[in-house]
Amino acid sequence: MSSINSIRLPGLATGMDTEKMIKEMLAGEQKKIDKAKQKEQNIKWQQEIYREIIKDVKDINEKYFSVTSKNSLINSNAWNTLSITSSDSSIVTATGNAGANNIDYKFDVEKLAEPPKITAKTDSDGNQIKRDSKLSELGLTSGKNFKINLGGDSNSKSITIEPDDTIDSLVSKINNSMGGDVKASFSDMTGEFTIESSKTGKNSELKIVNEDGSISDSLNFLGLGTKVYETDADGNFVSGTDGKSKFTIEKFGGSAVGSNSIIKVSSKDGSFTKTLNEESNSFTIDSVTYNVFTTGSANMTSKQDVKPAVDNMKSFVEEYNKIMDKVYKLVVEKKQSDYQPLTEAQKEDMSEEEIERWEKKAKQGILRNDSEMRRFMDDMQKSIFGDKMEILSEMGLTSHEDYTKKGQIALDESKFTKALETNSNRVYEAFAKDSSSILESMKNTMKKYVGGSSSIFARKAGLTASSANNFYSEQLKRQAENIKTLTRKMSDKESSLYQKFAKLESSMNKFNSQMNYFAQA
Known part of the structure; x- marks a missing residue:
């Protein structure tokens, strides 16, 4: 409760507990302020949850949809099924891309490509x-x-x-x-x-x-x-x-x-010999990218190994499903009506652990049926499967059958492994080759929701804590003004009540003085 600056004295003349009485008289105003602050806290929590989802989506986007990330799924070499070994990696190394076939060559590097x-x-x-x-x-x-x-x-x-x-x-x-x-x-x-x-x-x-x-x-x-x-x-x-x-x-x-470089390439049995004349010391032939570092000889051999590609897809599916699970729970969990944000007075009587448990309950259901979150799940589902349900099913990816796992992906690891072993280029084409691929569609949908200040989630909650031009921040501004107005009204009423009680005290003092005078007379 706010207070005026002048010194306030208890009811010395009247014998009344004016502090307690005024506090009780202001209980209605204090309740209005508490409710306004509870609403403000709910808005803050909603914004914080939105920003957590924004961060989660941005993290998965940067990890799996950035060409510079080691876990990128949109690079051709993410779908490589070859493990290539060089007998001398100081001379030449190689990395397979989607669709690369096994190699077994001897490289004789006679000259490197040089700049002018x-x-x-x-x-x-x-x-x-x-x-x-x-x-x-x-x-x-x-x-x-x-x-x-x-x-x-x-x-x-x-x-x-x-x-x-x-x-x-x-x-x-x-x-x-x-x-x-x-x-x-x-x-x-x-x-x-x-x-x-x-x-x-x-x-x-x-x-x-x-x-x-x-x-x-x-x-x-x-x-x-x-x-x-x-x-x-x-x-x-x-x-x-x-x-x-x-x-x-x-x-x-x-x-x-x-x-240009001069590199002689030959098969181990001598049945094939070719001289390469490349403008760069990094070049791609038959979906294999070679990097040449110095002159000399080295043998290049390969074997099929789909495990890295499978493991990367598994990790992506797991992390993506965690986000979808989090969003689904936000929009379906019921509000705990008995648990509202705590007032400052309530917190004074509780331990930190009790406050933490209470607030966890109070946060439940505050985004129930949120329209933007629901559309996000639906749009992500469409971006993955769309008209590619059949081909994805062949490759081991389906929409999760469990209704409580809405928007999530089910991965059949054995089917996906077989698809890579049979034709990794076909898998690459479906997932990442061009703008019509599944991952590009997912990337574009994520951008639609968290891509910048004009994206859907950014307009709702802002991308960062410093973002002010968004729905929740505007609500918080209005709520802060409302709290300020209610607090001022309560303070004015408090001052008025103290003035009235002060007059009563003054009148009672005069009355007591007169009674004393008559008694002495």
């Missing part, structure tokens, strides 16, 4: 290049402007260098201009200045050009050179006695071109 690169250790006059070397010391006599083009496109901003610049500041200017497409560097260990593209292969080209696109000589004072591989009349790389491709370093003529 220009380098220099000494300038055009033979002076050693150092990190703190001023460009004027290396031959630059005046300011120069140039750009770096990749594949004929003008990808960079104009770069201006001055005689007072150093190799270190030149590196920074180039890197700031190109945004990661080109990397300039200087090695204190080798004493080498380098500019190279981030893209490998013979179709990758790096040019230093003027503002008009013509070849520039702006950096020629550095004595830049580029690696040029020797090829025969048919365009094949020429190898030396060590099996590695021959190359020479030529003075940079304004542009540099990358080169």
